[in-house]
Amino acid sequence: MKTPVLQMKNICKSFGGLRALIDVNLELYPDEILAIVGDNGAGKSTLIKVLTGVYQADSGSTELNGQPANIRSRQDSLNAGIATVYQNLGLVDTLPAAPNIFLGDEPTKKILGLPFIDNKKMRQDAEEILRTKVGVELPNLDDPTRNFSGGQRQAVAIARAVRANDLHVLIMDEPTAALGPEETRKTLELIKTVRGRGTPIILISHNLDHVFSVADRVQVMRGGRRAGVVEVAQSNKKEVLGLIVGSDLQEAS
Ligand SMILES: Nc1ncnc2c1ncn2[C@@H]1O[C@H](COP(=O)(O)OP(=O)(O)OP(=O)(O)O)[C@@H](O)[C@H]1O
Ligand SMILES: [Mg+2]
Structure with a gap:
């Protein structure tokens, strides 16, 4: 079994009475694209913000290459080799x-x-x-x-x-959300190239077609919990949709 580059364990985060993350685990392995999917409010952004030091978890831990990563600020996460491309790109x-x-x-x-x-x-x-x-x-x-x-x-x-x-993790937040089909195709190619050159990627996306065309594994968030993790090669959009909404989808007749 490979050692994860990144491991988040039992992460909990509440905003007042709202439990945004409940005992969430995440593993990212070398050379993989891990997609995080889930409905609005499922906890995707909050999990990433804990990872990048924007928020502090109430409990739980994060390890990079098997070592505790004490991430308390954005700068800490950058120093630890965690980089993010935000949707607006910031150019x-x-x-x-x-x-x-x-x-x-x-x-x-x-x-x-x-x-x-x-x-x-x-x-x-x-x-x-x-x-x-x-x-x-x-x-x-x-x-x-x-x-x-x-x-x-x-x-x-x-x-x-x-x-x-010394980059360990690249996070991409909805990279294709504002792009047309041709630009989307090019961007998905870029993501695969970066992974192919040795940087594992966490991809947040609402688009399951894009997820299934680039990701190796998919982590589904629902209601602040990890609802499931699937291997793209052994799963399909229907199974992932079922995990997102929390029910077995009826076969369309
Ligand atoms: N700073 C905050 N203060 C209070 N509540 C928050 C804060 N940030 C997030 N939340 C709440 O935590 C829950 C998880 O939100 P989060 O933004 O992580 O969801 P998401 O999966 O990224 O959703 P989306 O797909 O809409 O981006 C939601 O109920 C949200 O309203
Ligand atoms: Mg979000």
Whole structure:
């Protein structure tokens, strides 16, 4: 049995009297895409926010590579190698790809003892990260990202997230929610490429077609609990839907 890269155990989180997470477990194995699905309010975002230090769990524990991970803030989760691509991507539209990928952490060079952003190195590094870690070459690298297609924008946001060398987990929150069919297809390809280059991914999605086309396993949340986990190769959308709504679906006649 492989050791999980990430293991969350018995996570509980309440907001006042509302029990948003009840004894939730999660395992993420190396090189896999784990989808998290569930109805509105099922606890998906809360679980991810506990993992990324936005919320503190009331009880339960998180381990990375078998070691306790004490995540108390967003910065702690980033330091632990947990990166997130949010639905809005958080790109600065007026800037090209490279400064977006290095935002706030640009490579510098010293001129007369003073630090300046090393634009040439930043552009080279950005190109290299896009090529080696995300598997894309952007012909319009130097255009403002507002001129990029949806898929190209995703590539830049993913490149920023996976830039760190010691990345353990990439979380993608509804990456295809705002995209047309062609951009969706490209984005699902990007996700598979990143996984193929060694970064396990947690994918939050409402779209079971997308989930079944990229994920290896699916964790279903319902009413704050883990309702089930299935292997995509041994399951189907109907079974997952049944877990989401909490009943065996009747065969359509
Ligand atoms: N900050 C908060 N304060 C109070 N209640 C919250 C807070 N965040 C989430 N909740 C509640 O916790 C429950 C789980 O919410 P959560 O956002 O995790 O669901 P979700 O599965 O992400 O749903 P969606 O598919 O709509 O994004 C819901 O009942 C929600 O109203
Ligand atoms: Mg949510």
